[in-house]
Amino acid sequence: MPIVKNVSRAVSQLLQSSGCGCGISIVPVRCIGVSPRQVASDASFHSVSFSESDHPRVLITGGLGQLGVGLAKLLRKRFGKNNVILSDIRKPADHVFHSGPFIYSDILDYKNLREIVVNNRITWLFHYSALLSAVGEANVPLARAVNITGLHNVLDIAAEHNLRLFVPSTIGAFGPTSPRDPTPDLCIQRPRTIYGVSKVHAELMGEYYHYRYGLDFRCLRYPGIISADSQPGGGTTDYAVQIFHDAMKTGKFQCNLKPDTRLPMMYIDDCLKATLEVMEAPAEALSMRTYNISAMSFTPEELAQEVQKHVPELQVTYNVDEVRQAIADSWPMNFDDSNARRDWGWKHDYDLPEEESRG
Numbered sequence: 001m002p003i004v005k006n007v008s009r010a011v012s013q014l015l016q017s018s019g020c021g022c023g024i025s026i027v028p029v030r031c032i033g034v035s036p037r038q039v040a041s042d043a044s045f046h047s048v049s050f051s052e053s054d055h056p057r058v059l060i061t062g063g064l065g066q067l068g069v070g071l072a073k074l075l076r077k078r079f080g081k082n083n084v085i086l087s088d089i090r091k092p093a094d095h096v097f098h099s100g101p102f103i104y105s106d107i108l109d110y111k112n113l114r115e116i117v118v119n120n121r122i123t124w125l126f127h128y129s130a131l132l133s134a135v136g137e138a139n140v141p142l143a144r145a146v147n148i149t150g151l152h153n154v155l156d157i158a159a160e161h162n163l164r165l166f167v168p169s170t171i172g173a174f175g176p177t178s179p180r181d182p183t184p185d186l187c188i189q190r191p192r193t194i195y196g197v198s199k200v201h202a203e204l205m206g207e208y209y210h211y212r213y214g215l216d217f218r219c220l221r222y223p224g225i226i227s228a229d230s231q232p233g234g235g236t237t238d239y240a241v242q243i244f245h246d247a248m249k250t251g252k253f254q255c256n257l258k259p260d261t262r263l264p265m266m267y268i269d270d271c272l273k274a275t276l277e278v279m280e281a282p283a284e285a286l287s288m289r290t291y292n293i294s295a296m297s298f299t300p301e302e303l304a305q306e307v308q309k310h311v312p313e314l315q316v317t318y319n320v321d322e323v324r325q326a327i328a329d330s331w332p333m334n335f336d337d338s339n340a341r342r343d344w345g346w347k348h349d350y351d352l353p354e355e356e357s358r359g
C-alpha cells in the first residue's frame with residue numbers, strides 16, 4: 001500500500017474550495033561599489049518609523065501569482081487592509097483590485113520600486129516575483145533578468161531602507177547531486193535549471209547582505225504548493241494544482257509527470273502560515289536565515305487515488321513532459337525541516353492520521 005503522507009486533509013479542503021541582527025557592519029548597501037543608483041555615502045537616511053508595537057507597512061511584489069493574493073489576505077487580516085500593498089505587472093481581477101491597495105510595480109524598474117517603498121513608508125517586503133522552473137527553462141534570458149537582476153534591485157532597496165525582507169526559495173534550489181531523501185538545509189546545491197540557480201543565488205546574496213550589512217533577510221524553501229482558488233504559474237509541481245481544477249471541471253486529468261514521481265508538497269494555508277511565522281519570529285530565534293519547510297510528500301499516482309476517493313469518476317492519464325520530468329527527477333523527494341521546527345516552532349496543519357501516514 002503506497003504511503004500518502006499528510007495529503008488527505010488537504011485534498012478534502014482543496015476539493016471543497018474548488019466549487020541581523022548580527023551587527024557585523026553598519027556600512028549601508030548604497031555605499032558599496034559605484035552603481036549610479038547609489039547616493040552619496042554622507043547623505044542622511046530615512047529612518048524606519050516602524051517599531052515592534054506598530055503594524056508593519058507591507059509590499060508584496062509579484063503578488064498576482066498563485067501565492068500572492070492569499071498572502072495579502074492573511075497579512076491584511078493581521079495588520080489591517082491598508083497596511084498591505086499588492087503589486088505586479090499584470091492587471092488585477094476586479095475582486096483583487098477591490099480587496100485592498102494594489103499598485104503597478106515592475107521589479108526591473110529600480111527607481112519606481114524605490115519610489116513605492118519610500119512613498120508608502122514600507123517596512124516589510126515579501127518578494128514573490130519570479131519565473132518558475134518550467135517557464136524559466138522556456139525563456140532563460142527573461143528568467144535571469146527577473147529572478148537575478150530583479151532580486152538585486154530588491155536587495156539594494158531593502159538594505160537602503162532597513163526593510164525586513166522575505167524571499168521564498170524552493171525545493172528547486174537543489175539538484176541531482178543533492179541528497180534527495182531526505183534533503184537537509186545544508187548540503188550540496190547544484191541545480192540544473194535557471195530557476196534553481198537563481199534561487200541559490202538569492203539565498204546566498206540575502207545571507208551575505210545579512211551578515212555583511214545587517215539586512216533582516218528571511219527565506220523559506222517552499223515545497224510545491226497546492227491551492228484551489230489560484231492558478232499555478234508554470235512550474236514542475238503544477239500538476240498537483242491542475243488535478244483539482246480538472247477533477248471538478250471535466251472529470252479528466254492528463255498528468256505531465258510519471259505516476260511514481262515523488263516530490264515534497266504543501267497546502268497553501270500551511271505555506272502562508274509559515275511565511276508569516278518566520279517573519280514574526282524574534283531574530284534571536286533564527287540560527288539560520290534560510291530554512292526548509294515540509295508538510296507532505298506524494299506521487300501523482302498517490303494524489304490521484306486520494307482525489308478519486310472524493311471524485312470517483314475522475315479519469316487520470318499520463319503524457320510525460322520530458323523537460324518537467326527531468327527537473328522533477330533532480331529535486332528532493334522528502335524535505336528535512338527539523339531546523340525550522342526547532343528554531344521557530346514550525347508545524348504544518350494539514351496531516352493524515354498517524355497510521356495512514358505510516359502505511
Ligand SMILES: NC(=O)C1=CN([C@@H]2O[C@H](COP(=O)(O)OP(=O)(O)OC[C@H]3O[C@@H](n4cnc5c(N)ncnc54)[C@H](O)[C@@H]3O)[C@@H](O)[C@H]2O)C=CC1
Nearest residue numbers: 062064065066067106107128129130168170222224225233
Ligand atoms: N507556487 C509554488 O509551488 C512555489 C513558489 N515558490 C516561490 O514563491 C514565489 C511566488 O510563487 P507563485 O505565486 O507560485 O509564482 P507565480 O509564477 O504564480 O507568480 C509570479 C508573479 O511574478 C510576476 N512577475 C513576473 N515578472 C515580474 C516583474 N518584472 N516585476 C514584477 N512582477 C513580475 C508575475 O506577473 C506573476 O504574477 C516565487 O518566488 C516562487 O519562486 C517557491 C516554491 C514553490
Ligand SMILES: CC(=O)[C@H](N)C(=O)O
Nearest residue numbers: 132133170235236237
Ligand atoms: C516547487 C516550485 O518552486 C515551483 N512550484 C515549480 O515547480 O517551479
